[in-house]
Amino acid sequence: MKWCLLLWYLQDVLQIFGEDYLFAPELFLGAVFLLMSSGKYDHPGLIWLSFLGGVLWDARWTGLIGMTAGTYSVLATFFSFFWSSMPDTGRNKLTFFTFLLGCHIIIGVIRSVLVLPFQDATWMFFLRQQALGLPLIYMITRAAFPRDGMYGAS
Amino acid sequence: MPKRAREIENPWIHGGLAVIVACLLLLLSFQVPLIRHAVDGVSLLLRIPEYPALYLRSRTIRFYGWIESGEELQRRMEALEKENLLLRTSLARYTLYRNDQDASSTSLSSEVLSARVLARHPAGWWDEIKIDAGSAQKVVPGCPVLHKGILVGRVHQVSRFDAWVRLVTSRNFSIPVTVEDTRDLGVLTGNGEGEVLLQYIPEERVLPLHSSVVTALLDESFPPGIPVGLLGERRAAFGGFRSYTILPGAPLSRLYRVQVMIGGKTQ
Numbered sequence: 001m002k003w004c005l006l007l008w009y010l011q012d013v014l015q016i017f018g019e020d021y022l023f024a025p026e027l028f029l030g031a032v033f034l035l036m037s038s039g040k041y042d043h044p045g046l047i048w049l050s051f052l053g054g055v056l057w058d059a060r061w062t063g064l065i066g067m068t069a070g071t072y073s074v075l076a077t078f079f080s081f082f083w084s085s086m087p088d089t090g091r092n093k094l095t096f097f098t099f100l101l102g103c104h105i106i107i108g109v110i111r112s113v114l115v116l117p118f119q120d121a122t123w124m125f126f127l128r129q130q131a132l133g134l135p136l137i138y139m140i141t142r143a144a145f146p147r148d149g150m151y152g153a154s
Numbered sequence: 155m156p157k158r159a160r161e162i163e164n165p166w167i168h169g170g171l172a173v174i175v176a177c178l179l180l181l182l183s184f185q186v187p188l189i190r191h192a193v194d195g196v197s198l199l200l201r202i203p204e205y206p207a208l209y210l211r212s213r214t215i216r217f218y219g220w221i222e223s224g225e226e227l228q229r230r231m232e233a234l235e236k237e238n239l240l241l242r243t244s245l246a247r248y249t250l251y252r253n254d255q256d257a258s259s260t261s262l263s264s265e266v267l268s269a270r271v272l273a274r275h276p277a278g279w280w281d282e283i284k285i286d287a288g289s290a291q292k293v294v295p296g297c298p299v300l301h302k303g304i305l306v307g308r309v310h311q312v313s314r315f316d317a318w319v320r321l322v323t324s325r326n327f328s329i330p331v332t333v334e335d336t337r338d339l340g341v342l343t344g345n346g347e348g349e350v351l352l353q354y355i356p357e358e359r360v361l362p363l364h365s366s367v368v369t370a371l372l373d374e375s376f377p378p379g380i381p382v383g384l385l386g387e388r389r390a391a392f393g394g395f396r397s398y399t400i401l402p403g404a405p406l407s408r409l410y411r412v413q414v415m416i417g418g419k420t421q
Contacts, residue, residue: 012200013207018212044168053171055179059196065183070176077169084165 007031022125024135026104030140037144042106043080050076075103092144096149100137236300269415280323280348288315292416300413304403305380322350330370350400357391
């Protein structure tokens with residue numbers, strides 16, 4: 001849980017610094033996925049945790065309480081389903097990275113469409129978020145699978 | 155595990171519930187003022203852990219603002235220094251010219267009057283501008299009009315408190331000028347479409363590009379040595395003469411304030 005708290009705070013700090021230039025990378029959701037993939041925590045609890053993190057985020061940044069919370073919950077639910085239904089051999093670094101990156105892009109698009117006026121500058125916010133998020137997502141993936149190779153345990 | 159317990163553990167149920175609650179919150183956030191208080195409360199609460207980041211951000215912004223304002227001041231100072239230099243040069247040349255003239259026939263006072271551009275009709279955009287200085291300020295037809303020390307036109311019609319200035323880009327503008335590097339003389343005129351031309355340069359003369367072009371001593375109404383611009387491209391020769399374009403030194407499409415040289419012998 002401390003990971004969730006820490007990464008929510010880090011995401012918040014990044015948003016403070018990049019308020020005028022970008023959306024902060026979705027580190028909190030990365031932390032939720034990381035905990036889900038660990039198998040040590042029950043997924044429904046983590047879904048509600050993602051909801052709570054989203055509510056806090058909305059209260060702090062978007063003002064549309066429920067927007068981020070709903071998005072986080074949906075993505076966490078999909079991840080839970082996806083991860084649980086996958087055979088052990090498929091649960092590797094590459095799958096995790098791809099899924100987290102996909103979710104990151106989806107949230108970025110939702111934020112771009114809903115939060116900012118639709119214009120060219122909006123997509124710069126989105127692109128910067130993705131550019132900054134990519135290495136951070138990779139780091140979260142590394143944290144989730146510290147000893148594995150790209151395709152599984154080596 | 156009993157079926158009921160499995161259902162409770164089903165992430166789809168929890169996810170669905172979370173989404174429903176999120177949608178309700180979203181609807182409420184538009185209508186219930188209490189939500190606004192909650193938002194304010196969260197912001198207030200987060201202010202404590204966010205303080206270092208907020209402090210660092212404000213410091214960074216202030217630092218960049220300080221750098222930018224320094225650069226802006228530097229740019230403005232350089233522009234003013236340049237303007238000052240040009241005006242001093244023009245004034246010195248004007249004084250030199252004035253001393254050479256017959257004192258009895260010339261009204262001599264080397265004043266530079268600042269004037270605001272009042273009007274510029276789209277139909278005559280490159281022809282003339284109206285300024286807020288007139289005969290009450292000793293402006294007379296023929297006075298040179300400058301922008302930061304660079305010639306932009308001359309007064310051609312004066313009322314009591316305003317005057318019309320014919321721009322160097324006008325077809326009807328024509329004064330003698332000289333190319334500073336080679337001392338070649340020519341006639342400066344406009345083409346009415348934003349271009350300034352140096353005409354009547356003998357065909358066989360090849361002038362160096364980007365040479366400075368200044369007003370010549372030949373015309374009584376203009377002090378010599380007022381910069382006009384730089385020599386631009388060479389045009390095709392016609393009738394034994396060639397014309398050159400002049401790259402104006404002043405921003406002729408963005409004239410808001412100009413300086414009028416009053417005094418001297420005018421037409």
